[in-house]
Amino acid sequence: MKSHQTTIIDIAQKLNLSKSTVSRALTGHPNVKEETRKAVLALAEELDYQRNIFSISLITNKTKTIGIIVPEFITSFFPQVIIGAQEVASQQGYNLLVSQSNESYETEVANAKVMLTNRVDGLLVSLSKETRNFDHLKAFHKRGVPVVFFNRVCEEMMVPKVVVDDYDAAFKAVEHLIQIGKRRIAHLAGPESLAISRKRLNGYKDALKKHNIKIDEDLIISYDLTLSKVRIYVKHLLDNDNPPDALFAINDPTAIEAIQIIKQMGRRIPEDIAVVGFSDNYASSFIEPSLTTISQPVKEMGEVAMQLLLDQVDKEMSKWKPLVKVLNTELIVRNSTVKAS
Amino acid sequence: MKSHQTTIIDIAQKLNLSKSTVSRALTGHPNVKEETRKAVLALAEELDYQRNIFSISLITNKTKTIGIIVPEFITSFFPQVIIGAQEVASQQGYNLLVSQSNESYETEVANAKVMLTNRVDGLLVSLSKETRNFDHLKAFHKRGVPVVFFNRVCEEMMVPKVVVDDYDAAFKAVEHLIQIGKRRIAHLAGPESLAISRKRLNGYKDALKKHNIKIDEDLIISYDLTLSKVRIYVKHLLDNDNPPDALFAINDPTAIEAIQIIKQMGRRIPEDIAVVGFSDNYASSFIEPSLTTISQPVKEMGEVAMQLLLDQVDKEMSKWKPLVKVLNTELIVRNSTVKAS
DNA sequence: CTGTTAGCGCTTTCAG
């Protein structure tokens, strides 16, 4: 005795109606006698009828589902973006298929394939740190499925993107360090493959230039975001004849890791070395000392990205516009640079 | 010029074969001449053919998709469970449809509906703090879709569950506080609707009983997990003639919040008041003082839950077994109870 | 307002 799903046919038979009439009643088509409609709706309710999404998708070639691929959701950044995206999507009748690449290119490709197989109507992506080839994402365009990037964007694809002004934010962060009197400012940078790494690095460099501080390449360390490696770099920087008096980290998890190591090494923050992060993660306000950082409007980022994407869905490809939205950032000054009095 | 998806018919025509033969070649059916198979596979590759999942689901009534509903993914707990679940699922050819209830009963119901509409083959759930009615989940059973709970389980449904021994873990935590000399131990408990709240509360009480400490109901505060309210309760507890000398919090986010407030109030941790949490979140090791807590095998929880679920999928309902797996916990002693020497 | 018919793309008998 297998459980049978109620179908339109079941309802049609019991009510002695044609399938099409039942279908019309169920979909709110005008040409149905009020009485008939009520009878159908009542029976549908009673039998717990549920439209079969597959037959509909088979006909319409639409799924009302948006895919989203993020690098990770251990730190609070991406989850909050997802919350924003989720909200906008469900308002407009779309579901979200969420997956995480785990910062691996291979997994990202696999995820993309799943999205393609499940025929998402659109795709939201923030790239893994390893991604340098974008064929798996271009495949969506070949199929007429719009793609929108956020945070970690692909520069070679002309599609909508939602970012913050990473250059400007980094500039602000470093200038802040200079203003509190720091001169030897180190930068723990991200991998060059990511545009955000390059932009933040440029902001760092230009802030130094503006204040006539010579750029010391020894103070710039580019790493692959594997947190366990931060220890090596921080030790390398501090166990030096001429150690830095400040550290600008590519992101908050890196900064938090660095702070712990600096403390273990017995240096004072911010007196010996000030620290600035990027993104204002959940933990950044209560690590000790609390972390000065750049806050990004995370939820808004998800909302805007989803809206940009939904604006493309259902439009012809030729009408797609590669809009780039730049959201505002804010420097949050905390104890890792300026001690509370 | 709309983009046309390659179909079996396209391939059949170009190769002058029947649809069925192409289909057989594509699905690895034995009765196909090697030569034919190769030709089909080659052309499929060339034309970037992709099986239409809807027609298949329409026939098989399966989606190879598992749904998972969690209360939130801001703290690191649930994301890590999801990672474990994801891994097991994809190994066995299943995709994951992730959604979060945001601790709201209504949203959980809406999410469940989405899962039902998308015809997931199985559902993994950790309940929202508000959920007291389970009709939206029982609906899955009516449709022959298996459900497995983890962490926040539903006691009235006889389905597989993956939990830790919350009673025992709480007992261990409180006994640890007693062993370091604490006697007035407060408990910031979770809402009564959640079984984990009740079990941890019982563990707390029984540990006190075992050591002949009278239970003081004034020291037990049950709250709804809204972090912003922790301030009120901690103040209430400490601004007292006879304040507690220890606090056992229902979970780590609560404990972390409490620690910050206790510090702001100028009390010393652990001398004046020791703090213990539950779950070993990402931030717990680096808050200051670092948090003594109960660690749960989060990733394993996801893996086991998914395996239990997949064991039901494809089996007849009559053969489902409501296994309950209890995973091991470990007390992690850190500076919030015992100062590092 | 209602019924009939023809598919959406695929798998699965049943015949060779």
Added chain:
DNA sequence: CTGAAAGCGCTAACAG
């Protein structure tokens, strides 16, 4: 080994 035909559940013309 291959082909023809039926049909999964629904919608969308086309006729009344």
